Amino acid sequence: xxxxxxPILLGTGREGRQSEKVxxxxxxxxxxxxxxxxxxxxxxxxxxxxxPSWEKNPCAKQWQTAVxxxxxxxxxxxxxxxxxxxxFKILLDSLFKEYVKKPVGLCAxxxxxxxxxxxxxxxxxxxxxxxxxxVGPPVYFPKIKELFDEDGNIKDDSFLEKLKxxxxxxxxxxxxxx
Amino acid sequence: xxxxxxPILLGTGREGRQSEKVxxxxxxxxxxxxxxxxxxxxxxxxxxxxxPSWEKNPCAKQWQTAVxxxxxxxxxxxxxxxxxxxxFKILLDSLFKEYVKKPVGLCAxxxxxxxxxxxxxxxxxxxxxxxxxxVGPPVYFPKIKELFDEDGNIKDDSFLEKLKxxxxxxxxxxxxxx
Amino acid sequence: xxxxxxPILLGTGREGRQSEKVxxxxxxxxxxxxxxxxxxxxxxxxxxxxxPSWEKNPCAKQWQTAVxxxxxxxxxxxxxxxxxxxxFKILLDSLFKEYVKKPVGLCAxxxxxxxxxxxxxxxxxxxxxxxxxxVGPPVYFPKIKELFDEDGNIKDDSFLEKLKxxxxxxxxxxxxxx
Amino acid sequence: xxxxxxPILLGTGREGRQSEKVxxxxxxxxxxxxxxxxxxxxxxxxxxxxxPSWEKNPCAKQWQTAVxxxxxxxxxxxxxxxxxxxxFKILLDSLFKEYVKKPVGLCAxxxxxxxxxxxxxxxxxxxxxxxxxxVGPPVYFPKIKELFDEDGNIKDDSFLEKLKxxxxxxxxxxxxxx
Numbered sequence: 001x002x003x004x005x006x007p008i009l010l011g012t013g014r015e016g017r018q019s020e021k022v023x024x025x026x027x028x029x030x031x032x033x034x035x036x037x038x039x040x041x042x043x044x045x046x047x048x049x050x051x052p053s054w055e056k057n058p059c060a061k062q063w064q065t066a067v068x069x070x071x072x073x074x075x076x077x078x079x080x081x082x083x084x085x086x087x088f089k090i091l092l093d094s095l096f097k098e099y100v101k102k103p104v105g106l107c108a109x110x111x112x113x114x115x116x117x118x119x120x121x122x123x124x125x126x127x128x129x130x131x132x133x134x135v136g137p138p139v140y141f142p143k144i145k146e147l148f149d150e151d152g153n154i155k156d157d158s159f160l161e162k163l164k165x166x167x168x169x170x171x172x173x174x175x176x177x178x
Numbered sequence: 179x180x181x182x183x184x185p186i187l188l189g190t191g192r193e194g195r196q197s198e199k200v201x202x203x204x205x206x207x208x209x210x211x212x213x214x215x216x217x218x219x220x221x222x223x224x225x226x227x228x229x230p231s232w233e234k235n236p237c238a239k240q241w242q243t244a245v246x247x248x249x250x251x252x253x254x255x256x257x258x259x260x261x262x263x264x265x266f267k268i269l270l271d272s273l274f275k276e277y278v279k280k281p282v283g284l285c286a287x288x289x290x291x292x293x294x295x296x297x298x299x300x301x302x303x304x305x306x307x308x309x310x311x312x313v314g315p316p317v318y319f320p321k322i323k324e325l326f327d328e329d330g331n332i333k334d335d336s337f338l339e340k341l342k343x344x345x346x347x348x349x350x351x352x353x354x355x356x
Numbered sequence: 357x358x359x360x361x362x363p364i365l366l367g368t369g370r371e372g373r374q375s376e377k378v379x380x381x382x383x384x385x386x387x388x389x390x391x392x393x394x395x396x397x398x399x400x401x402x403x404x405x406x407x408p409s410w411e412k413n414p415c416a417k418q419w420q421t422a423v424x425x426x427x428x429x430x431x432x433x434x435x436x437x438x439x440x441x442x443x444f445k446i447l448l449d450s451l452f453k454e455y456v457k458k459p460v461g462l463c464a465x466x467x468x469x470x471x472x473x474x475x476x477x478x479x480x481x482x483x484x485x486x487x488x489x490x491v492g493p494p495v496y497f498p499k500i501k502e503l504f505d506e507d508g509n510i511k512d513d514s515f516l517e518k519l520k521x522x523x524x525x526x527x528x529x530x531x532x533x534x
Numbered sequence: 535x536x537x538x539x540x541p542i543l544l545g546t547g548r549e550g551r552q553s554e555k556v557x558x559x560x561x562x563x564x565x566x567x568x569x570x571x572x573x574x575x576x577x578x579x580x581x582x583x584x585x586p587s588w589e590k591n592p593c594a595k596q597w598q599t600a601v602x603x604x605x606x607x608x609x610x611x612x613x614x615x616x617x618x619x620x621x622f623k624i625l626l627d628s629l630f631k632e633y634v635k636k637p638v639g640l641c642a643x644x645x646x647x648x649x650x651x652x653x654x655x656x657x658x659x660x661x662x663x664x665x666x667x668x669v670g671p672p673v674y675f676p677k678i679k680e681l682f683d684e685d686g687n688i689k690d691d692s693f694l695e696k697l698k699x700x701x702x703x704x705x706x707x708x709x710x711x712x
Contacts (some may be wrong), residue, residue, distance in 0.1 A: 004349060004352055005249050005277075007248055007251055008252045011256070011265070011266030012258075012263045013265040017256070018209075018289065019322070022287050023254040024284075025331060035345060040244060042266055067185065070184065070185050072182055074208070076187065081270070082303045082655065084267070085189055086265055086269075087189070087268060088187075088190065089261065089354045090223075092222050096199065107204055114648045121655055124484050125480045128490045129260045133489060134490065136484050137485070147199075152199055152202060155262075160207065246411070273461050290471075292469075292470045293470075295473055300477075302659045303655045314662050360606055360708055362704065363601065363607055363608070365597075367619055368611070368612050374679060375612045375678070378643050378678070382608060385697045389698065389701045393608075396600060401597065401624075419541075422574060428538055429541055430571075431542075432542060432543065432544050432560060433545040434553045437626070438660050439659070441547070441576075441620075442627065443576045444543075445620030446620035446621060447620075449619070449620065463560055465553040467552065486615060494660050506560070508558060508559070519567075526538070526540065
């Protein structure tokens with residue numbers, strides 16, 4: 001039986017993470033099964049992925065205050081590999097009850113033709129679980145590299161109308177859900 | 179019309195990000211529409227969310243080498259808010275062509291009863307897009323806080339069999355796809 | 357080059373379907389490329405999958421009236437192969453604007469341990485697109501074959517509390533969104 | 535407390551369905567909680583949604599034979615409300631072990647600009663669970679009503695190249711996984 005090289009990635013850097021137990025268990029079993037297994041830890045990839053526990057993290061406080069006071073939220077998120085950027089998820093996950101019943105609108109961005117549509121689908125279960133109220137449809141910004149001129153002005157005026165509708169819908173839900 | 183406080187979150191910290199143009203456009207339109215809008219940037223939340231562009235990032239090199247050489251991959255990922263941790267996505271997104279045709283198995287972890295099943299569903303389109311070959315089903319580790327004893331030994335021996343099956347399937351796909 | 361047998365499935369039975377053009381185009385190209393391709397059509401699989409266009413379909417009227425008048429909706433849906441039953445989607449798709457701003461609660465059912473959790477995640481983008489207001493979390497009914505006694509009484513009283521919470525939340529959203 | 539009219543939809547027509555117990559339980563509890571609840575059953579919406587159990591269903595035999603013999607599969611599926619048509623899911627669900635390790639390609643269709651991209655994302659977990667091997671990316675057919683001329687000829691020749699790539703990839707996986 002040829003030896004297979006199998007990297008095992010531990011995909012959380014959170015303090016108190018329980019998944020480390022699983023990773024060590026899988027590593028031991030993989031070696032026992034004759035695999036050339038090696039453990040990789042997201043914590044080892046620079047400070048970018050060392051996540052303090054939220055209770056002690058001062059950098060999440062400002063976001064917490066903003067969400068608490070918010071009448072509604074707008075998220076501007078690009079699509080990377082059919083989903084959202086990790087740095088967005090880290091900040092999102094720093095809060096929980098603050099999101100409850102906040103209306104949320106999405107501006108989805110992509111360099112391709114689909115405007116971040118797949119990322120939007122992935123966010124919906126996350127936002128629903130956090131009990132935000134989805135105010136759709138998203139405003140999709142496709143082919144983003146061609147959409148703005150050098151001064152940052154949008155070349156397609158139809159986005160003005162799309163945003164007006166989003167703002168009006170956020171107002172409506174915010175007023176109703178108070 | 180009452181003034182609504184609407185935080186606008188720019189959800190990417192990547193160098194050369196295009197979404198900043200969208201965020202600034204949305205901010206200006208929101209203010210023009212009478213909203214009390216304020217821009218938040220994931221870059222402002224500590225080094226945890228300042229992402230260098232991948233080309234210049236030394237910390238991604240080791241992962242790149244491992245994935246290039248890998249016969250198969252195993253990911254150990256917990257579910258946070260129905261999806262994966264952001265720090266995992268940051269590292270995952272640092273590579274692209276290295277993943278092509280690599281068989282991948284998932285060990286999904288949760289403190290609840292569903293063992294990370296929802297996170298697994300979200301990873302599938304991402305892995306498919308990266309052209310990894312999904313080797314399923316995932317091994318689900320539910321109620322993780324009760325699953326291991328104090329010495330890190332798993333209390334439920336059925337997981338030994340589940341891992342054996344996963345390893346065998348990874349071997350099969352690795353051999354076939356070479 | 358060996359000849360490959362490749363069934364091509366046309367996956368819609370709707371009147372006026374446009375996908376038939378694509379299926380015929382793909383079939384012709386596949387044959388031209390030397391594949392032993394054969395077209396299969398969901399319409400050929402019995403009346404179960406011959407779908408009249410909704411405008412002319414009398415059987416959708418009763419559901420339409422109910423949804424129009426509804427203050428809230430409850431869906432009881434099992435999970436088949438990580439998603440919802442097709443017969444549910446057919447009926448759901450028969451309406452559109454009637455769903456707008458209706459609060460919707462989900463009772464998810466499965467024979468396994470996860471209670472239909474993956475099906476629930478798939479429904480969220482669909483319900484969001486239809487502009488229903490998601491009232492969560494779903495009530496998950498796992499291991500359904502063991503959950504009721506022979507007289508149809510539930511064996512686990514915790515579901516009474518879960519339903520009470522769902523009903524209260526539906527009431528709250530229904531009152532607010534009127 | 536105002537009486538709320540709440541339709542409860544039983545979303546499966548399968549013989550031996552267990553979800554009916556849940557629907558009856560929810561109905562009784564909803565009435566006990568003072569809701570004006572009414573049960574709707576997908577079985578009542580015409581033969582389109584009365585699903586025989588698969589064991590006894592003759593109409594699934596031909597599809598079963600085809601999938602068993604298939605070297606690869608191509609699915610041509612439009613997007614309805616961000617997901618797939620129900621009639622497709624009914625036929626798909628009629629088989630199980632026949633799909634294992636079959637390479638599958640997707641031609642996704644939509645009348646809008648996104649070419650069925652969201653439907654494709656929803657199919658991935660379903661296909662993965664059925665242990666088909668995803669051969670991507672899908673060929674997306676957006677703006678379908680404008681894509682073919684009156685004789686059924688495609689107006690955009692780039693689709694010829696996209697299909698050639700899909701066929702080649704299906705050949706590659708089919709050869710490898712034998």
